[in-house]
Amino acid sequence: xxxxxxxxxxxxxxxxxxxxxxxxxxxxxxxxxxxxxxxxxxxxxxxxxxxxxxxxxxxxxxxxxxxxxxxxxxxxxxxxxxxxxxxxxxxxxxxxxxxxxxxxxxxxxxxxxxxxxxxxxxxxxxxxxxxxxxxxxxxxxxxxxxxxxxxxxxxxxxxxxxxxxxxxxxxxxxxxxxxxxxxxxxxxxxxxxxxxxxxxxxxxxxxxxxxxxxxxxxxxxxxxxxxxxxxxxxxxxxxxxxxxxxxxxxxxxxxxxxxxxxxxxxxxxxxxxxxxxxxxxxxxxxxxxxxxxxxxxxxxxxxxxxxxxxxxxxxxxxxxxxxxxxxxxxxxxxxxxxxxxxxxxxxxxxxxxxxxxxxxxxxxxxxxxxxxxxxxxxxxxxxxxxxxxxxxxxxxxxxxxxxxxxxxxxxxxxxxxxxxxxxxxxxxxxxxxxx
Numbered sequence: 001x002x003x004x005x006x007x008x009x010x011x012x013x014x015x016x017x018x019x020x021x022x023x024x025x026x027x028x029x030x031x032x033x034x035x036x037x038x039x040x041x042x043x044x045x046x047x048x049x050x051x052x053x054x055x056x057x058x059x060x061x062x063x064x065x066x067x068x069x070x071x072x073x074x075x076x077x078x079x080x081x082x083x084x085x086x087x088x089x090x091x092x093x094x095x096x097x098x099x100x101x102x103x104x105x106x107x108x109x110x111x112x113x114x115x116x117x118x119x120x121x122x123x124x125x126x127x128x129x130x131x132x133x134x135x136x137x138x139x140x141x142x143x144x145x146x147x148x149x150x151x152x153x154x155x156x157x158x159x160x161x162x163x164x165x166x167x168x169x170x171x172x173x174x175x176x177x178x179x180x181x182x183x184x185x186x187x188x189x190x191x192x193x194x195x196x197x198x199x200x201x202x203x204x205x206x207x208x209x210x211x212x213x214x215x216x217x218x219x220x221x222x223x224x225x226x227x228x229x230x231x232x233x234x235x236x237x238x239x240x241x242x243x244x245x246x247x248x249x250x251x252x253x254x255x256x257x258x259x260x261x262x263x264x265x266x267x268x269x270x271x272x273x274x275x276x277x278x279x280x281x282x283x284x285x286x287x288x289x290x291x292x293x294x295x296x297x298x299x300x301x302x303x304x305x306x307x308x309x310x311x312x313x314x315x316x317x318x319x320x321x322x323x324x325x326x327x328x329x330x331x332x333x334x335x336x337x338x339x340x341x342x343x344x345x346x347x348x349x350x351x352x353x354x355x356x357x358x359x360x361x362x363x364x365x366x367x368x369x370x371x372x373x374x375x376x377x378x379x380x381x382x383x384x385x386x387x388x389x390x391x392x393x394x395x396x397x398x399x400x401x402x403x404x405x406x407x408x409x410x411x412x413x414x415x416x417x418x419x420x421x422x423x424x425x426x427x428x429x430x431x432x433x434x435x
Contacts, residue, residue: 006039008073015035016033017082017083018031018033018083018085019045020084020085020203021088022337024337024412026336041068044067045066047064050064050091061091072085076211086200088105100405104199104339105196106343107346108194108343116250117244118345119194119241120342121189121198121238124202124233125222125233125235127227129218144300145181145299145300152183153178153186158216159218160177167190175189185231221334223335224291230297231301232290233333235282235341237341239328239342239349241264252264258362264327266353267352269352269357270350270351270355271319273357274396274397277390277394278331278348279292279390281409283332284336285335287335289383291304303315305317305367311367316367319331331380343401347397347399348397351400360377388417392410
């Protein structure tokens, strides 16, 4: 039985609710609703003009209504009199087909009908930077190899511990926090869960990190590559598929290679098959391709893939098999949409299972130094335009995510690319002004 939001407001001393949704560009939108009105909003939804967000709509379209999911309720740990709710979008009494959360729910329903239940976890890397965005916020964080640096980590203890305490209070099961490979970069890990639960938490986590950083006079960014000389922000996704009751990991097989079942490798085959198209969703900005096709950074490694390969416990590949029963997809970056990413991964994997796709050979090599030994492997797109063209022509993801979702995403992102292409950079002027 769904949570009664009116009663929840009374029991939890909630004065206001943020009824929110994520648009196709991954931007969180919301309306602040007083608890006195939440009963009507729970039934009818909060009204929005869809064209005002990154959705494929026009000013002539009807009102769009965000109907909150009561099970997603989170009290803001830093402002507990406010409750956050993820919402599903409707227009004219019908679901908005290309809304990201609706898309994920549709793909998970397809998987459920086949007897599969995907679980995943995400590793969201982010930088703590100056409020004007010009540099990292800690001038003393300057080691060439700063990963796991205890001093830099503890100088940001107040921010990190407040975020981790919040996740503990919310029951997410956080289990480690660390300074990452770039100066000023951090990562926080929490337990994996069902696809929709993790997607909601992923969306809220980004909002929470930014909000808490602001309280401390800092700015948090998940931008894929905010600094040219430093490692970019990844969003590694750990994926497994389970039985309908969520009790049996269908990717686990003691007799399988590296402890992975035949079904698991077929799922992986689907990922490998659609990887260059999936890239448009996992790496959805112009800046994303500064991360996955980056030269060596100041730490000595980008920690990012540029080729469609997989390996065992080897971080130089697009997909890593760290232990039995799961995959780590290392492709996605901090700009990835929390709902479209798992939807696209699941749709690709289901195609792999349905068509018994072979992922090809495992590459037990260092892809940063021995890439010539995998010269037959597909290369990832070099830019957003190439990725969008791949996605636009990919029948697997078009069928899996839905015609409306792919068409809307490609349309808006192509406009984004064209906007970028019209922009003149300092590099162009420096190199060609006197040509």
